[in-house]
Amino acid sequence: MSATENQMTGAEIVLQALKDNGVEHIFGYPGGAVLPIYDEIFQQDEIQHILVRHEQGAGHAAEGYARSTGKVGVMLVTSGPGATNAVTPLQDALMDSIPLVCITGQVPTSLIGSDAFQECDTVGITRPCTKHNWLVKDVNQLAGIIHEAFRVAKSGRPGPVVVDIPKDIQFATGTYVPPAMVPAKHNYQPKVQGDLDRIREAVALMQGARRPIIYSGGGVINSGPEAAQLLRELVDLTGFPITSTLMGLGAYPASGKSWLGMLGMHGTYEANMAMHDCDVMVCIGARFDDRITGRLNAFSPNSKKIHIDIDPSSINKNVRVDVPILGDVGRVLEDMVRLWRAGAQTAGKEHLSDWWASIAKWRARNSLAYKPSDDVIMPQYAIQRLYELTKDRDTYITTEVGQHQMWAAQFFGFEQPNRWMTSGGLGTMGYGLPAAFGVQIAHPDALVIDIAGDASIQMCIQEMSAAVQYEAPIKIFILNNQYMGMVRQWQQLLHGNRLSHSYTEAMPDFVKLAEAYGAVGLRCEKPGDLDGAIQEMISVKKPVIFDCRVANLANCFPMIPSGKAHNEMLLPDEATDEAVANAIDAKGRQLV
């Protein structure tokens, strides 16, 4: 190709670079500073642009799209407010390691710094909430920067990046360079292969373990389906019990015999007790987050800890480990499985029988128990029924943030990776609806359900309009208890039951709201009607808002109160009003 053939405008370069990076869908919202790019979108049909109703929705939709496909999510927004509205999903993607390329328009270079209309310092504002960002000042560098942006977003620990393109650069003519001709310019070369000596050391520790546990996280999902397969193989070979973080659900199947359920603040008693009492902990692609560890100086006090992670700054950050292994989870698991097979002790698992007996005792405490009711729908029951009635389908679940999210994690059984989309690190209310929309765009024939709360759902409800426009039949399953349930639960725990602003006095009629958007609204108030209503929701081929009226005052247990250790859980049958009021001491009160 001669140089003249590769001459394009900046806007054409953007579209060409997206195509060459395998992009099929972008989520966006037009505005003055991106009009040239939108004009190019209009004149082609290889890439489908999905119009959202708010830039935050574009970001979460791109996150859901990315998480459910393993591809890079792409969003396109204008300058100023377009860019600032993108900040929440960028930070969300940063904390949950979701690969995202965000293209923002910028005022023309001649106006930068003049407080022009819809100008903001986009690279300044997004610097701490991206892996990296670029302001493009020369159209000839545009293609290279976009290719580099995709590489940075998806390699190593994945994350969001921003490419800020001034309007004059979009109009200017320059040379397009295809991805293959752009060398990986930066010194950014994450280490993916684990150190074999360290892996040997880890396997030796694991072979000598009497009370081992595997604690896996979102890194296994990020590493790809092969990593989840290898994790399953490792669990089967070793006979070790396995628990997972919120972000890692589905990597090991919930029906698997070694599964202990999720761990952490609202994890199961058996998972947390096993973490506390274990002698060897194998942390795979997780980061010892405060929701997982509880009080750090009482975290698994007598164990040797192995930590596999691709991000060097995650190792020894919160918890010091004995055997750190830097590398991609999939590659390291491959070596680990191979070395385990080659080892002598592969035959018997009898030495773990005492450990499994202890776990059985903890499991018998039935920490997820709740009091069933014939009169009102218990939220846990609603999730259980939703699971039973959808488990044989091609189902994807997203959530908002709060009690419903924890109940979904506790009661919905995930059998496969990439089926569970939730805002774990940032805890973004409003994530679930646009994320479900993004998932549905990637998987048009799947059943995509956003398990929501009545408060969270109102934070990005406008994307119902986008779902209706694109005939994306997402199902919004609201556990409606009229409260910001998790806020109220903490007020009960910490603030003498003074429910300051956690009750929603004026709730919209969700059925009418759905109808106003052109979707279908359903309401269910009695446990006896629930199965039928869920069936109806599934059978409708349009977007649905399901207003599931649940017990207003139900709380989410078990729980590690803040400032407490794994073996100091508050179990549902012990959570009397008095126990709840006194669960957290003065020191724990200052925690989040």
Added chain:
Amino acid sequence: MSAHLQPTGSAYFIAAETQVSESHTLSVLVDNEPGVLARVIGLFSGRGYNIESLTVSETEHQAHLSRITIVTRGTPHVLEQIKAQLERIVPVHRVVDLTVRARDLGHERPLERELALVKVSGTGDHRVEALRLADAFRASVIDANTEHFVFEITGKVSKIDQFIAIMKPLGLIEVCRTGIAAMNRGPQGM
């Protein structure tokens, strides 16, 4: 260090930090591109790390590389985190903890030098004394008239601190310091 200043950021660190905080000098080799310094110092402010001294300049023009020298304070665990976090920044090529490297090489500290410009104004005995002391400290006069001197002084931080303290009663007007430039002894490069 008080609880709210714990650099790891999480309130879950109720556990008392038992390690002692120490001052370390880091050399950070970065691409010389717009915003790179903001990325580095934004990391320090965002995660609650300290900066005691900061020096930055392009060192390899052809390769567009700049060298940032940062003196920071923290426990060994925090210092290790700072290094790992810096290495995560895309335009950062290398991070070397010069203090750790110096110890590995058998030295107490890396070579650390600072330059200061010190303006002193006065007449009579004060003026004579200032000039005599400047000579003793090997500071050179780079500007003067009958009422003032501007001294240029180079050396260890402690020497400059001392010089400034001595000049105070002799009519110290203004001080400008560059921050520390540092590298390790011996034939090996960074």
